[in-house]
Amino acid sequence: MVEKILQKYSHAGRDSLIPILQEIQDSIGYLSEESIEMLSTHLNLASSKIYGLATFYNQFRFKAKGKCHIQVCHGTACHLLGAVTIIEQIEKQLLVKVGQTTRNGNFSLEVVSCMGACAHSPVIQVNGVFRSHLTEATFKELLEELIETYRTVNK
């Protein structure tokens, strides 16, 4: 898959680096070591430089997402309505750290600076689906639901 993307950018220069990395991440879900090695040969650019760039930006990840990928909005409006508690609870109950994936590959957690849905805060996204206006009760329900679903998935 990565070869195909690189073929598309056959005469690319350094300014195409970010779009290429984005396409790789879109197709395989993260930036694998092999893909960066391949890109480095393709662009004739040291892989350390590519890592230097990729680690600078929030978008790029170097580990696959979990089966259940949770994004928590931590904008100002969500912060005022308890985004910190939400992050803490997720970390505690789903045993996952911010920016990491659990070892069984079930859950991954990402904190986003602002999703732009301030009217509906606090907001989280579970596999791309929004859950808005979270209250203590609906959030608890959601967590239980997630634990239940992914426990059965793992069996």
Next chain:
Amino acid sequence: MESGNTILNATSLVNRIRGVKETENLSDIDDYISRLKREKLTKTVVLVGVTTSSVAAGAIETKSAIENYIAERELDIDIVEVGSNGLCSFEPLMDVQIPGKSRIVFRNVKANDVPFILDGTLNNYLPPDNVVGQYRSQLHQPWMGIPFLDEIAFFKGQSRDILALSGIISPASIEEYIAFGGYSAFTMAISRLTLEDVCNTIEKSGLRGRGGGGFNTGQKWKMALAETANQKYFVCNADESDPGAFMHRLMMESNPHQIIEGIAIASYAIGASKAYLYTRNRYSITVQRLENAIQQAYNAGLLGHNILDSGFSLEIILRKGPGAYVCGEETALISSLEGKRGAPTLKPPFPTQKGLFGKPTVVNNVETIANIPLILRKGAENFALKGTEKSKGTKLFSVSGKVNITCLVEVPLGVSISTLVELAQGVPKGRKLKAIQMGGPSGGCTVPEKMNTPIDFETLKAEGLAMGSGGITVLDDTVCIIDTIKFFINFIQYESCGKCIPCREGSRRMYEILESITRRPVNDEGHNTLERFKGIILLESLAEVMRDTSLCGLGQTAPNPVLSALKSFREEFEEHIFDRKCAASVCRNLRTFYIDVDKCTGCSACAKKCPTNAIIGTPRSPYFVVEEKCIGCGVCETTCKFGAVFFK
């Protein structure tokens, strides 16, 4: 949309605005335009607002519920996706227009409300709980007893120029934008105006950069125009990344063609044949709508090689920013476009002399660009009518936080801060307004007493505030100022690019100091306390050093929240430092826990878990907390099965 033998499309509309003699029948085109403007309807139209914000509220579900409703009853009704009219708290928004009748706006239309509302509306009954108002139109019969939108305080208090078409037109249709007068400014500019003419008009209008800097846009363009180079670039910065600000996202999603037209005019004015539009990858709806808009403009012949035989060629490239707050700074944005880490560089040389790939480059904020077509269409004088002497025109603000209506508004510069809070209908009932944070992490907060301060570049600067890009967060008395500032500084220290020391180290130290204020030390003796006080004493001077010595705007403005809060809320800092109390009970480590004597069963579970042995008592009779020993960790609260532990 077929009429006779000729297929009417964007190209014939473009020919029409250019005044080119056409082969098509003129009355056909007029008819087509009035259909696009929804003046003449042959069937009912249901319009759903689909934006990033409304999707979070369930707009997609609402839309499919409408589709189901129509399919089940086999009705002949069109569904159109539109943008947002700014009333974010009322989302999902749905408009209905029945032929001959005024268009009507419904609020909070959840998927299961759809059948009820549509049943009613199609049978001339409007459910009163969901109606916002109706559009005023000479051509349509108004609904009885329903307020017109321009009579509603929210719209009455605004001056909507940039947002004039937001929520009204379909963002996916270039035809509708042209029907409402779109692209006429661009076609006029390339056929009749010289590059200097355009720059002069913009300079005369007094438009100043909306990204926060406030530099005169026309002058910036002239600087780039004066440079001689074989290639010049135009860059539109649409990487809105302030936490708690969403105005540019909504504006772009509601009317993307306005941005494309603005970029095309700006590129023409500085003689650039290549333009970059830099938005953020995460905003998937924004990216998708902008991509579509660019493609449509190419298809209509409004972009590409030798546009409309004028000899001007333009290529617009959409770049999806991978997410870095510092890329809002123009030199950092240029580095990012070049495929490097988004670190700012020293100025001079300014980007207008040596920018992208070493060529003259103009970087403008997306809101600045949205103003350009309007200025050319209506004239510089018309633009300058609004605003104050030095700050002309209107400005977008997103008002969020502890308000009744989280919204996107457009007001003339020079109105007071209180106007914005009034538009958002104030703080929730029973609460007291405490502060207003302007400009996100790079702005300052102001107290209710100073609410009459006019919003313009000079006055805000004198007050130690900043307009920033226009994100306003309203704070009420349930909010702790220290906690909010800590949130902003934490954001800055995470987003700092790390190139210059004052910003990289300063923001981290500042965060540590604020953290130490909101943390309760285990004991109050010895070296620790001294160190802690030393940090607090130095907070103010650290902020000043950071402001004066940082390389770019991010570091220079980062201490603003701290400095302005120290000015306005000194007592609250002192309360946290000396009394170890947080009046709003937000700083969790400063809470003191108590045990409700009536609820406690004396099970001793909390006493066993308490890390400082602060809970004492005898089993089977109520326990109690020794205040001096409590570190506020909250373990007892989570342990207690009877809900007997509470905090003050």
